[in-house]
Amino acid sequence: MKLDDRKKKILEVVIEEYTATAEPVGSLKLSKDLGLSSATIRNEMAALEKLGFLEQPHTSAGRIPTTEGYRWYVDHIINEKTLLPKEKASIDKMLSDDVLRFESLIKEATQILSRLTNYASYAVSPEIDDCTVEEIKLVKLGKNKLMIILLADNGLVKETVINNENVLPDENVEAFNNYLNYKLKGMNFRDIYDNITPFIENELNNINDNIVPLILELNNLLTTNSEVYVDGASNMLALPELKKSETLKKFLNVIETKDALKELVKTGYDGNINVYIGQETSFDDLKDFTIITYKQKINEKEVGTIGIIGPKRMDYKKVIPTIKYIGDMLQEKMEKKRGGKKENDRKRKRE
Amino acid sequence: MKLDDRKKKILEVVIEEYTATAEPVGSLKLSKDLGLSSATIRNEMAALEKLGFLEQPHTSAGRIPTTEGYRWYVDHIINEKTLLPKEKASIDKMLSDDVLRFESLIKEATQILSRLTNYASYAVSPEIDDCTVEEIKLVKLGKNKLMIILLADNGLVKETVINNENVLPDENVEAFNNYLNYKLKGMNFRDIYDNITPFIENELNNINDNIVPLILELNNLLTTNSEVYVDGASNMLALPELKKSETLKKFLNVIETKDALKELVKTGYDGNINVYIGQETSFDDLKDFTIITYKQKINEKEVGTIGIIGPKRMDYKKVIPTIKYIGDMLQEKMEKKRGGKKENDRKRKRE
DNA sequence: TTTAGCACTTGTTGTTGACAAGTGCTAATT
DNA sequence: AATTAGCACTTGTCAACAACAAGTGCTAAA
Numbered sequence: 001m002k003l004d005d006r007k008k009k010i011l012e013v014v015i016e017e018y019t020a021t022a023e024p025v026g027s028l029k030l031s032k033d034l035g036l037s038s039a040t041i042r043n044e045m046a047a048l049e050k051l052g053f054l055e056q057p058h059t060s061a062g063r064i065p066t067t068e069g070y071r072w073y074v075d076h077i078i079n080e081k082t083l084l085p086k087e088k089a090s091i092d093k094m095l096s097d098d099v100l101r102f103e104s105l106i107k108e109a110t111q112i113l114s115r116l117t118n119y120a121s122y123a124v125s126p127e128i129d130d131c132t133v134e135e136i137k138l139v140k141l142g143k144n145k146l147m148i149i150l151l152a153d154n155g156l157v158k159e160t161v162i163n164n165e166n167v168l169p170d171e172n173v174e175a176f177n178n179y180l181n182y183k184l185k186g187m188n189f190r191d192i193y194d195n196i197t198p199f200i201e202n203e204l205n206n207i208n209d210n211i212v213p214l215i216l217e218l219n220n221l222l223t224t225n226s227e228v229y230v231d232g233a234s235n236m237l238a239l240p241e242l243k244k245s246e247t248l249k250k251f252l253n254v255i256e257t258k259d260a261l262k263e264l265v266k267t268g269y270d271g272n273i274n275v276y277i278g279q280e281t282s283f284d285d286l287k288d289f290t291i292i293t294y295k296q297k298i299n300e301k302e303v304g305t306i307g308i309i310g311p312k313r314m315d316y317k318k319v320i321p322t323i324k325y326i327g328d329m330l331q332e333k334m335e336k337k338r339g340g341k342k343e344n345d346r347k348r349k350r351e
Numbered sequence: 352m353k354l355d356d357r358k359k360k361i362l363e364v365v366i367e368e369y370t371a372t373a374e375p376v377g378s379l380k381l382s383k384d385l386g387l388s389s390a391t392i393r394n395e396m397a398a399l400e401k402l403g404f405l406e407q408p409h410t411s412a413g414r415i416p417t418t419e420g421y422r423w424y425v426d427h428i429i430n431e432k433t434l435l436p437k438e439k440a441s442i443d444k445m446l447s448d449d450v451l452r453f454e455s456l457i458k459e460a461t462q463i464l465s466r467l468t469n470y471a472s473y474a475v476s477p478e479i480d481d482c483t484v485e486e487i488k489l490v491k492l493g494k495n496k497l498m499i500i501l502l503a504d505n506g507l508v509k510e511t512v513i514n515n516e517n518v519l520p521d522e523n524v525e526a527f528n529n530y531l532n533y534k535l536k537g538m539n540f541r542d543i544y545d546n547i548t549p550f551i552e553n554e555l556n557n558i559n560d561n562i563v564p565l566i567l568e569l570n571n572l573l574t575t576n577s578e579v580y581v582d583g584a585s586n587m588l589a590l591p592e593l594k595k596s597e598t599l600k601k602f603l604n605v606i607e608t609k610d611a612l613k614e615l616v617k618t619g620y621d622g623n624i625n626v627y628i629g630q631e632t633s634f635d636d637l638k639d640f641t642i643i644t645y646k647q648k649i650n651e652k653e654v655g656t657i658g659i660i661g662p663k664r665m666d667y668k669k670v671i672p673t674i675k676y677i678g679d680m681l682q683e684k685m686e687k688k689r690g691g692k693k694e695n696d697r698k699r700k701r702e
Numbered sequence: 703t704t705t706a707g708c709a710c711t712t713g714t715t716g717t718t719g720a721c722a723a724g725t726g727c728t729a730a731t732t
Numbered sequence: 733a734a735t736t737a738g739c740a741c742t743t744g745t746c747a748a749c750a751a752c753a754a755g756t757g758c759t760a761a762a
Binding site: 038059 | 724725
Binding site for chain 4: 375396412413
C-alpha cells in the first residue's frame with residue numbers, strides 16, 4: 001500500500017485534473033504535466049489501478065480516481081491546507097455580526113457555504129436524545145392556545161403551540177408548570193420519553209383530563225427529530241454527473257427525504273470535520289456523492305451540524321478549508337452569543 | 352369564440368388524451384374515439400387551432416392543447432366535479448383526527464395531496480401584513496435567552512429566541528412586556544413596522560439600551576415572510592416534460608427559491624381555489640407548469656394556503672376535486688380546533 | 703357535409719464509416 | 733534496470749444517410 005513519490009504525484013494530478021474537468025485523465029495529458037513519456041505514465045497508472053486507487057470507465061478511456069483514491073488524497077494532501085487571509089477576510093465580511101438568533105446565523109453560514117463552493121449545503125439541528133431538561137415553560141396565548149417551551153441544557157429551545165378549547169384552566173397553568181419543572185428538570189430527554197406512559201398513569205391519574213394531551217405533546221417535543229435546511233441544491237444541476245437522470249433522482253431523493261443527511265450526523269469520528277466519500281456514506285443514493293460535515297459543539301455538546309453535498313470529484317482542496325473556516329467562525333459566534341466566559345477571556349487577551 | 356358541441360367534444364378528448372399520454376394527439380386516434388373520419392377531425396382541429404385552443408409542435412405532429420385550451424377545459428368541464436364517496440372516505444381515513452397543532456395538520460394535508468396526485472404539493476404560511484396584534488409575550492429562558500411570542504388576531508403565532516448576555520434584567524421583563532402590550536395591542540402589523548424608528552427614538556430613548564435590539568427583533572418577527580413547505584417534489588421527476596434539463600432547472604428553481612410560490616398566494620380571485628395555467632402564473636419559470644392553490648380562511652382571514660404544482664397537462668379532473676376536498680376538510684378541522692361555536696352548532700344539528 | 707386518397711413534411715431509428723482517444727505490450731534505447 | 737517509441741487493438745463519438753412512421757392539408761368524389 002506504500003506509494004512512491006512518483007505514484008503519489010501521478011495520483012494527485014489525476015485527481016485534481018479529474019476534479020477540474022470531469023473527464024477521465026489519459027496518459028498523454030499527464031505526460032505533459034509531469035515531463036515523463038506517456039508510456040511510463042501508463043505503466044504507473046496500471047500499477048495504481050492494481051492498488052485500487054484508479055479505475056477505467058472502459059478500455060479506451062483514461063483513468064478516474066476510485067473512492068480509495070479520493071480517500072488517500074483527502075488523508076494525505078488536504079490536512080494542512082488553510083484558506084488565504086484574503087479569503088478568510090471575505091468570509092468574515094459575509095457573516096453578519098449582530099445576529100441575535102442562532103437560527104439566522106446557521107442559515108447564513110449555510111448559504112455562504114453553498115455560494116462559495118457551488119455545491120449544495122445544509123444544516124441539521126441536533127438530535128436531542130442525550131440532553132437534559134433545563135427548564136419548561138407553559139405560556140397561555142389568547143383564549144385557547146398554549147405554548148409549550150422546552151429549554152435543553154445545550155441551549156437548544158424547542159417549542160410548540162397546541163390549539164384546543166379549554167386546554168387548561170387559566171389558574172392551573174402556572175401551578176402545573178411548576179409541577180412539571182419540579183418533576184422533570186434535570187432529567188434526560190430519553191428517560192422522560194421512555195417513562196411517559198407510567199408517568200401519566202401513576203402521577204396524573206386523578207388530575208384534569210386535559211393535561212394528558214398536553215403531556216403527550218410535550219413528549220412529542222422531546223422526540224421531534226432534527227430539522228434540515230438545504231441551500232444551493234440548484235447549483236448541483238450544473239454538474240455533468242447529474243446529467244444522468246438516475247443520479248439526479250438519487251440526489252433529489254436525498255435532498256427531499258433528508259434521512260441520509262440526518263443519519264450521517266449521528267456517525268462520524270471524533271473531530272468536528274468528517275468526510276464521507278461515495279460508499280463511505282453507506283447510503284446507496286449517495287454513492288456518487290461526497291458529503292463533508294462540520295459538527296458545532298458548545299461545551300462538548302453538539303448544537304448543530306453544517307454540511308456540504310457535492311460530487312465525489314469534489315474540489316476537496318478548496319471545500320475542506322472553507323467549511324472548516326466557516327464552521328470555526330460560526331462556532332465562535334455562537335459561543336460568544338452564549339456568553340461563555342472563556343471566550344471573553346480569550347478575546348481580552350487578544351486585544 | 353363560441354364552440355359547437357363537436358368542437359367541445361374534440362377539445363375535451365384531446366386534452367384528456369394528452370393528459371394521459373403526454374404525446375401530441377393525432378386525427379386517427381380521435382377518429383376511433385369519436386366515430387368520425389380522420390379528415391373531418393383534421394378540419395375541426397384546424398379550426399380549433401385557429402381559435403387558439405390547440406397547437407402543433409411541428410407540421411407532422413398531432414395537436415396539443417394551448418394554455419387557452421386548458422383554461423377553457425377547467426372553466427367548462429371541471430367545475431361541477433366532486434370526488435366519489437369512497438375516495439372521500441379514503442382521504443378521511445388518512446387525515447388524523449387528534450392533531451393539536453395546526454402545523455402538523457397542514458403538513459399532513461400537503462403530504463396526502465402529493466401522494467394522491469403524484470405531483471408536488473406545498474403549503475405556505477400566510478403573510479401577516481394585515482393582521483393586528485392580539486398579544487405579545489416575553490419569556491425569559493435560562494440565563495441569557497429571551498423568547499418573544501406574538502399572537503395575531505387570526506390565531507397565528509410567531510416566535511423567536513434571542514441570545515445575548517443581559518438581554519434584559521430579569522425584573523424588567525414583565526414590566527416591559529406589559530408596556531409592549533399596552534402600546535401595541537390591537538395595532539396593525541404593517542403600522543408597527545412602518546413606525547418602528549420613530550417609536551424607538553421617541554419612546555425608548557431613555558430606557559435600557561438592551562431594549563433596542565429586542566424591539567428590532569420583534570420588528571423582524573412582524574415582517575418574517577411566509578414559510579413554504581414542499582412535499583413530493585421527486586414525484587415530478589417521472590414526468591416526461593422534466594426530461595429537458597431546462598424545464599427541470601426551472602422547476603427546481605421554483606422549489607428552492609420559493610418566491611413564486613409565495614407570490615402566487617397574494618394574487619388570485621375571490622374563491623378559495625385558484626388555478627394558474629402556464630403563463631397565467633406570470634412567472635417565466637412556471638410557464639410549463641400549472642399551479643392550483645386553496646386558501647384556508649378562518650373568519651374571513653387567510654391562515655395559510657396549500658397548493659399543487661404539476662405539468663400544464665395536469666389531470667385537472669382529478670386534482671381539482673381532490674385539493675378541494677382536502678382543503679375543505681383541513682379548514683373544517685382547523686375551525687373545530689379553534690373552538691368556533693358555529694362549527695359546534697352545525698355538528699350538533701347533524702347528529 | 704363528409705370522407706377517401708394522396709403528396710408532402712418532419713421526427714425517429716438504425717446503420718455505417720471515419721475518427722479520436724486511450725490502452726497494453728513488445729522491442730529498442732539510455 | 734528503467735524508460736520510451738511504436739504499434740495493434742478497443743471503445744466511444746459524430747455525422748451522414750436511408751428507411752420509416754406519424755400526421756398534416758388539400759382536392760375531388762360520395
